[in-house]
Every structure is written in structure tokens, then in C-alpha cells.
Amino acid sequence: MSSFARMKFYCDEKRCIDCDGCSVACDEAHELPVGISRRKVILLNEGIEGKEFSTSVACMHCTDAPCEQVCPVNCFYIREDGIVLHDKNICIGCGYCLYACPFGAPQFPTDGAFGTRGVMDKCTMCAGGPEPTNSDAERKLYGQNRIAEGKVPACAAMCSTKALIVGDAQSVSKIYRERVASVGHGVQSAPYGWSKAYGK
Amino acid sequence: MKKVILLCLSMISAFAQSYAGKVPLVSQNQGVYDGTSRLNSPELLHNIMLYQNWGGLFVNLQIHWFRTLFFGITVGVLVVFFLHYIVIGPKKFAHDGKAIYVYNLFKRIIHWMAALAFVIVIPTGFMMIFGKELGGGTLVLDARYLHSIGTVLFIVSVIPMFLMWLIPMLATFDDVKWLFMAGGYLTKKKVVVPAGQFNAGQKMWFWLATLGGFVMIITGAAMYFEDFDLAILKSLNLDQIDILRISAIVHNFLGMAVTALFVTHLYMSLFAIKGSLDSMISGNKSEDEVKYMHSSFYKKLKKEDKI
Numbered sequence: 001m002s003s004f005a006r007m008k009f010y011c012d013e014k015r016c017i018d019c020d021g022c023s024v025a026c027d028e029a030h031e032l033p034v035g036i037s038r039r040k041v042i043l044l045n046e047g048i049e050g051k052e053f054s055t056s057v058a059c060m061h062c063t064d065a066p067c068e069q070v071c072p073v074n075c076f077y078i079r080e081d082g083i084v085l086h087d088k089n090i091c092i093g094c095g096y097c098l099y100a101c102p103f104g105a106p107q108f109p110t111d112g113a114f115g116t117r118g119v120m121d122k123c124t125m126c127a128g129g130p131e132p133t134n135s136d137a138e139r140k141l142y143g144q145n146r147i148a149e150g151k152v153p154a155c156a157a158m159c160s161t162k163a164l165i166v167g168d169a170q171s172v173s174k175i176y177r178e179r180v181a182s183v184g185h186g187v188q189s190a191p192y193g194w195s196k197a198y199g200k
Numbered sequence: 201m202k203k204v205i206l207l208c209l210s211m212i213s214a215f216a217q218s219y220a221g222k223v224p225l226v227s228q229n230q231g232v233y234d235g236t237s238r239l240n241s242p243e244l245l246h247n248i249m250l251y252q253n254w255g256g257l258f259v260n261l262q263i264h265w266f267r268t269l270f271f272g273i274t275v276g277v278l279v280v281f282f283l284h285y286i287v288i289g290p291k292k293f294a295h296d297g298k299a300i301y302v303y304n305l306f307k308r309i310i311h312w313m314a315a316l317a318f319v320i321v322i323p324t325g326f327m328m329i330f331g332k333e334l335g336g337g338t339l340v341l342d343a344r345y346l347h348s349i350g351t352v353l354f355i356v357s358v359i360p361m362f363l364m365w366l367i368p369m370l371a372t373f374d375d376v377k378w379l380f381m382a383g384g385y386l387t388k389k390k391v392v393v394p395a396g397q398f399n400a401g402q403k404m405w406f407w408l409a410t411l412g413g414f415v416m417i418i419t420g421a422a423m424y425f426e427d428f429d430l431a432i433l434k435s436l437n438l439d440q441i442d443i444l445r446i447s448a449i450v451h452n453f454l455g456m457a458v459t460a461l462f463v464t465h466l467y468m469s470l471f472a473i474k475g476s477l478d479s480m481i482s483g484n485k486s487e488d489e490v491k492y493m494h495s496s497f498y499k500k501l502k503k504e505d506k507i
Contacts, residue, residue, distance in 0.1 A: 073334075074332045074336065089337055090335070091336065092343075098426075
């Protein structure tokens with residue numbers, strides 16, 4: 001990884017089969033409470049023939065993360081590799097990051113007294129938080145820190161069709177370009193034939 | 201009606217964006233466009249496509265304007281009143297004369313309930329706005345919870361307050377005259393101020409606190425409950441999240457106005473008119489004060505032989 005590497009998610013909408021495996025893997029890996037979904041699979045153009053597709057959405061770890069800019073208590077920090085994380089001990093759960101987010105990534109538990117909203121929770125790209133790496137405190141607040149262990153985030157690791165890919169932007173783009181070069185891009189109108197799947 | 205709301209919203213958006221500017225996002229949709237790609241479908245992620253409407257505006261206002269404006273307005277109002285106190289000084293009225301009973305016990309209780317609500321809600325609101333300076337965490341989180349609790353007290357007090365003062369707070373011709381002479385606050389002389397039971401300044405504060413207060417409650421509730429679905433949103437081409445963004449924008453701007461007039465109200469009652477606080481404690485105003493500060497009301501009482 002070069003020093004300018006930025007970690008990115010990419011969901012290949014041509015490969016995603018709407019199995020919800022990524023979101024289940026995420027919920028399980030981080031033992032998320034009910035009502036918190038860091039990753040969601042959404043179906044778009046539902047019912048429109050040839051246009052319907054699904055994709056997986058979570059925090060996109062934006063370069064110019066608007067959540068980080070609007071936070072009134074400065075609880076966000078962006079790692080050198082571009083992963084956007086936040087400190088739950090500073091967050092006040094005001095919800096401004098949710099208003100600023102184009103992807104609806106920030107999640108809020110509403111399990112306080114009278115259904116009060118707690119502090120924000122979001123996808124960490126399996127990179128934990130500001131607490132000591134792999135400590136109990138980190139696991140409790142942010143879930144696993146798979147990045148520190150050299151593992152791929154849980155969602156991408158289990159994706160059965162490898163639609164969801166994650167890594168530094170250059171590698172993700174390389175994989176995607178190779179896919180487009182080998183099988184083409186665009187509407188999949190007919191199933192793959194022998195030639196497309198295995199060459200001549 | 202729907203079209204009017206739509207027109208108003210788009211006008212506010214256009215006006216505000218011409219001032220605040222748009223937030224430039226680093227990367228636009230960089231998907232490969234080959235004419236068949238579904239990634240460029242206009243249906244794609246409706247929410248992201250419409251992000252610039254309110255999301256971009258909210259982000260820009262929150263980054264560049266809200267904190268600065270709150271700070272500027274608060275400091276500005278305090279400085280103006282400090283200078284007023286030094287240069288022009290407070291008004292003093294004789295308190296040994298006859299007393300006129302103006303506020304009954306019910307009105308005073310309602311007033312002090314609302315006052316307590318404001319004393320809770322305004323400082324906790326400021327704690328959230330300037331959360332960075334306080335370091336965030338439990339302190340500011342608890343301030344946020346207290347902000348909601350203060351709101352409950354405000355809801356309970358604002359409804360009877362709106363009803364009990366609705367009639368005397370309606371605008372009269374005296375208010376125009378009052379505004380032209382700035383309520384007589386710019387002169388050291390004791391002048392007869394044209395005003396009924398309430399002057400134009402008090403009326404402004406009343407309407408902002410009640411009608412503005414209702415808007416604050418609604419926008420605050422939207423942000424508190426966060427997840428709700430209203431059928432009307434679709435027809436206005438708004439997403440659920442847009443309501444939260446609009447609520448935050450409206451709540452912040454109204455908050456500035458409420459803060460400014462709340463500080464004004466405190467200054468007037470505690471410093472600018474000596475002894476005027478008594479009327480909210482005992483319910484009595486001195487005859488001298490009513491004669492000058494509420495001349496029309498005084499004449500009316502005289503005519504009705506109540507003094």
C-alpha cells in the first residue's frame with residue numbers, strides 16, 4: 001500500500017445478488033444490537049425490467065467526509081489510509097452527521113429511557129476506534145478490528161459473488177477495470193454462454 | 201396550498217444557496233458511462249441525487265455560518281445593552297405611589313414556568329452549538345437530554361401563555377409610533393411612550409416566543425424522533441431526511457432570534473427599567489411606570505375609573 005492509499009468500498013452492481021449476506025455478516029461480526037444496521041442491501045429500479053439491480057451501502061469513507069465537517073463536537077477523525085472513524089466517548093448523538101451524510105450511514109440506538117437517542121454508530125470498515133487496538137473497550141464500542149489483524153472487512157470477506165470489494169482505491173479500481181475488460185459492462189440481457197464464461 | 205409551500209421552499213433554498221454557496225463534493229459520479237450503465241440511471245439513489253437541495257445547504261450553513269452567527273449575535277446584543285446602560289442608563293420610576301395590579305397569580309406562574317424552560321433550553325442549546333469548546337462527551341450529551349426535558353416544560357407553559365395574552369398582544373397603531381421612537385430607550389428623558397398593556401417590543405417577544413416557539417417545538421420534535429414517515433413529503437418532492445435537514449436549519453435560525461430577544465427581555469426587566477421585575481413577583485406595577493411606559497393603557501384605566 002502506497003502512502004497515498006485511500007481505503008474504499010465498491011459494490012459491483014452487476015454481481016450483487018441481493019442476498020443480504022454482507023449486512024448479516026456485519027451484524028454478526030460486530031454483535032450489533034437490533035435496530036442498528038451499519039450495512040444495508042438496497043434494491044433499485046424495483047420491477048423495471050432490465051434496470052432492476054441491488055447494491056450494498058454503508059459508510060463510504062468519503063475523502064471530504066461531510067459528517068466530519070458538521071460535527072459540533074469534533075468526534076470524527078480520518079485515518080491516514082482514509083478510513084473515517086469517530087470517538088463514541090465524545091459523540092453527543094445530535095444527528096447532524098446523519099443530516100450531512102448522502103448515504104444515510106450514521107445509525108442511532110434508541111434504547112435509552114423514554115426512547116432517547118444514544119451516540120452514533122456506523123461502519124468502521126472493521127477498523128475499530130480510538131481505544132487501544134483489539135482491547136475489550138474497543139470491541140464493545142466499535143466491534144472487531146479486522147484491519148489491524150490484516151483481514152478484509154467482514155462484509156467483503158463473505159460476499160459470495162465478490163460483488164463487494166474493499167481495499168485501497170487503486171487496487172479496487174484495478175480489479176473493477178479487469179472485470180469490465182474481461183466480461184464487459186452494461187445491462188446483462190442474457191445469461192453467460194460458454195464463450196463468455198470460459199473463452200472460446 | 202401545496203404549490204405555495206413548494207414555491208416557498210425552493211425560494212428559500214435558492215436564496216440561501218446564493219449566500220451560502222454549494223458544497224463542492226470531491227468526486228462526482230465517476231462510474232463508467234457507456235450508455236447502458238445502470239449506475240447512471242436517474243433513478244439511482246434518489247437520496248444522493250437530491251442531496252444538493254438540502255443536504256449541501258445544511259452542511260454549508262453548519263460549517264460556516266451557524267456558530268459564527270450565534271456567537272456574533274449574542275456578543276453583539278450584550279455589547280449594545282452594555283453600552284446602552286453606560287451611555288443612556290436605566291429608567292427609574294417612583295415606586296412609592298399607588299400600585300396597579302396587572303398580573304394575576306395564574307399569569308405569573310405560567311410566566312415563570314416558561315422562564316424556567318428558557319433558562320434550561322437556551323444554555324443547553326449553546327452547549328451543543330459550542331460543543332467543541334466543551335470537549336463533547338457526557339457533559340454535552342446530558343445537556344442535549346436536558347434540552348428535551350426543558351422542552352416539555354415549555355410545551356406545558358406556552359399554550360396557556362399564548363391564550364392568556366393573545367388579545368392584548370395584537371398589534372395596534374401605538375406600536376408603529378413606539379417603533380419610530382425606539383420605545384423611548386434612546387433618550388435619558390422620561391418620555392410618555394405610546395403603548396397599551398404591552399409595548400411593541402414586548403409584543404415582538406411574545407409572538408416570537410409563542411408562534412416561533414411552536415415552530416421550535418415541531419422542528420425539535422422532528423429531530424428528536426428522527427424516524428417518521430409522512431405522506432405529504434412525497435408530494436413535496438422531499439425525502440424524510442430533508443425534513444430533518446430543514447428542521448435543523450430552521451431551528452438554528454429561529455434559535456438565534458429567540459436568543460437575541462430573550463437577552464433583550466432579561467436586560468429590560470432586570471436592568472433597563474429599575475424595579476420592573478416586581479410586577480412579575482407581586483403582580484403590581486407602580487402608577488408612575490404605567491403612566492409613562494404604557495400611556496394608552498393608563499388612559500384606558502383612568503377612563504374606566506380603575507385607578
